[in-house]
Amino acid sequence: xxxxxxxxxxxxxxxxxxxxxxxxxxxxxxxxxxxxxxxxxxxxxxxxxxxxxxxxxxxxxxxxxxxxxxxxxxxxxxxxxxxxxxxxxxxxxxxxxxxxxxxxxxxxxxxxxxxxxxxxxxxxxxxxxxxxxxxxxxxxxxxxxxxxxxx
Amino acid sequence: xxxxxxxxxxxxxxxxxxxxxxxxxxxxxxxxxxxxxxxxxxxxxxxxxxxxxxxxxxxxxxxxxxxxxxxxxxxxxxxxxxxxxxxxxxxxxxxxxxxxxxxxxxxxxxxxxxxxxxxxxxxxxxxxxxxxxxxxxxxxxxxxxxxxxxxxxxxxxxxxxxxxxxxxxxxxxxxxxxx
Amino acid sequence: xxxxxxxxxxxxxxxxxxxxxxxxxxxxxxxxxxxxxxxxxxxxxxxxxxxxxxxxxxxxxxxxxxxxxxxxxxxxxxxxxxxxxxxxxxxxxxxxxxxxxxxxxxxxxxxxxxxxxxxxxxxxxxxxxxxxxxxxxxxxxxxxxxxxxxxxxxxxxxxxxxxxxxxxxxxxxxxxxxxxxxxxxxxxxxxxxxxxxxxxxxxxxxxxxxxxxxxxxxxxxxxxxxxxxxxxxxxxxxxxxxxxxxxxxxxxxxxxxxxxxxxxxxxxxxxxxxxxxxxxxxxxxxxxxxxxxxxxxxxxxxxxxxxxxxxxx
Numbered sequence: 221x222x223x224x225x226x227x228x229x230x231x232x233x234x235x236x237x238x239x240x241x242x243x244x245x246x247x248x249x250x251x252x253x254x255x256x257x258x259x260x261x262x263x264x265x266x267x268x269x270x271x272x273x274x275x276x277x278x279x280x281x282x283x284x285x286x287x288x289x290x291x292x293x294x295x296x297x298x299x300x301x302x303x304x305x306x307x308x309x310x311x312x313x314x315x316x317x318x319x320x321x322x323x324x325x326x327x328x329x330x331x332x333x334x335x336x337x338x339x340x341x342x343x344x345x346x347x348x349x350x351x352x353x354x355x356x357x358x359x360x361x362x363x364x365x366x367x368x369x370x371x
Numbered sequence: 372x373x374x375x376x377x378x379x380x381x382x383x384x385x386x387x388x389x390x391x392x393x394x395x396x397x398x399x400x401x402x403x404x405x406x407x408x409x410x411x412x413x414x415x416x417x418x419x420x421x422x423x424x425x426x427x428x429x430x431x432x433x434x435x436x437x438x439x440x441x442x443x444x445x446x447x448x449x450x451x452x453x454x455x456x457x458x459x460x461x462x463x464x465x466x467x468x469x470x471x472x473x474x475x476x477x478x479x480x481x482x483x484x485x486x487x488x489x490x491x492x493x494x495x496x497x498x499x500x501x502x503x504x505x506x507x508x509x510x511x512x513x514x515x516x517x518x519x520x521x522x523x524x525x526x527x528x529x530x531x532x533x534x535x536x537x538x539x540x541x542x543x544x545x546x547x548x549x550x
Numbered sequence: 551x552x553x554x555x556x557x558x559x560x561x562x563x564x565x566x567x568x569x570x571x572x573x574x575x576x577x578x579x580x581x582x583x584x585x586x587x588x589x590x591x592x593x594x595x596x597x598x599x600x601x602x603x604x605x606x607x608x609x610x611x612x613x614x615x616x617x618x619x620x621x622x623x624x625x626x627x628x629x630x631x632x633x634x635x636x637x638x639x640x641x642x643x644x645x646x647x648x649x650x651x652x653x654x655x656x657x658x659x660x661x662x663x664x665x666x667x668x669x670x671x672x673x674x675x676x677x678x679x680x681x682x683x684x685x686x687x688x689x690x691x692x693x694x695x696x697x698x699x700x701x702x703x704x705x706x707x708x709x710x711x712x713x714x715x716x717x718x719x720x721x722x723x724x725x726x727x728x729x730x731x732x733x734x735x736x737x738x739x740x741x742x743x744x745x746x747x748x749x750x751x752x753x754x755x756x757x758x759x760x761x762x763x764x765x766x767x768x769x770x771x772x773x774x775x776x777x778x779x780x781x782x783x784x785x786x787x788x789x790x791x792x793x794x795x796x797x798x799x800x801x802x803x804x805x806x807x808x809x810x811x812x813x814x815x816x817x818x819x820x821x822x823x824x825x826x827x828x829x830x831x832x833x834x835x836x837x838x839x840x841x842x843x844x845x846x847x848x849x850x851x852x853x854x855x856x857x858x859x860x861x862x863x
Contacts, residue, residue: 229606314449351475
């Protein structure tokens, strides 16, 4: 019973910490947009905190550059369990245009275990909200793998 | 000491005049504006496997590979930047930029499109010429009474190197016969 | 010591006006704070159960104790904060609900108990091995030394008028002579007390110690999980007990009847809305600006209030 109660508390109150791992700031601006009154994420209990120790979820943007990789790993260790990691933007999801560059690690999943990928360049604020809701199990994923073999 | 306190308290009255501006987003859909470029959508019946989109893609996420009589066209939409260069160069208009932007996925497998098309191989040497759909499109563009000799018509399913070899052989033979 | 007395004491401290009641009502008042903030900022705010979900989630998270930190101080600080705020709320509410159970000098005990949450913040910040905690602890100490003085001076004004240091006497005086806010010195003391109250609660424009964007939480930077939940609970309880004290001291409260409870709640709401509106519309002051304010103009105004009360106005 307490398990169900604590699960409900976790679904209703997510505190996010935003980490920029070498992004161009486009995705950062869209994350900022989610915090404005127009899209009002406080309705869902999402709050921006300024230290990873208070956070539940990491919103990481940018293909992970070589210099930031070690700091990102330390940030991930500083977030207390249970935690979620969101890869926001095309750069974090698959490396973006820099996927084979010598200066980046080619995407967030080469560095941290990712819960939800939110592609887009930059993803709309609604898409970011949809991704967070999907991580909490409130909505289903809308994209699926498409395969077609010509007969 | 108190003047700016009073003026800032008057700001509250101004702010209250705006009412509530929050969109009803998750409970009501919020469609984007008409020219919006969301994820690319591939029409599986129209694609001929020509590879123009793979040439034009900025993050190079479209790959074509030939194996076992099939050409596999693969899109890895995780790093798509929605630039629409692929849509601009597609000769068959098989790619459209949809208005879908809610593409969050728990795994990268959800973001892959895979299309396999049958290939046409050379009758003589077995090298890959083109996909069957491309061959059908080319044949469909040829004029109705084909101005070709029966021998040239039989060359239609040879690859370029074999065609050249045959044409050279024919030219040399014709020269020998004349001389 | 009689068992029934002990049990009623424990009941008062833990259940009724004590920990459970005060934290529930305090968290509801923090929801009122967030909702009024949202309305002024033209958006929908969080639903009413949001603060409870926040505390529940924090209790479920793992708590880190930083390596090399002073573990005793780090772990005792949240407990100290909760203890101070719980006992302060118990004393204030019992003085309202059971008029015979207060004692001479309970206001003085109350003033000591209400400093405990701020001291706990200093201890917690100093014992977490973090530069943000150290700077935050230093700033909080500087602020304590400045706002406590003006707070005491405004309370002196009330004591001079009432001639007694007992909460029930203050209540009785206001029932007889009208609210202390009505007199000139009372109004001056109320304004000074509101400034000190906002600084004590750690709200803008005086949230210098816990500056979110400068010091990433200040003394609270290294707390996570249950420690952070206890600090937030003590903050919610202070947000309940300090405005109630304001209403008792300046706006007048009487023994509970239906009409007077409604009046009391309206006055409490008025004080809360004043604090919230000031919080929304102001920017954070720098430390030297705040110290100059409290030790400069506000001190002179508070002394003027005391002198006017002595004269009889």
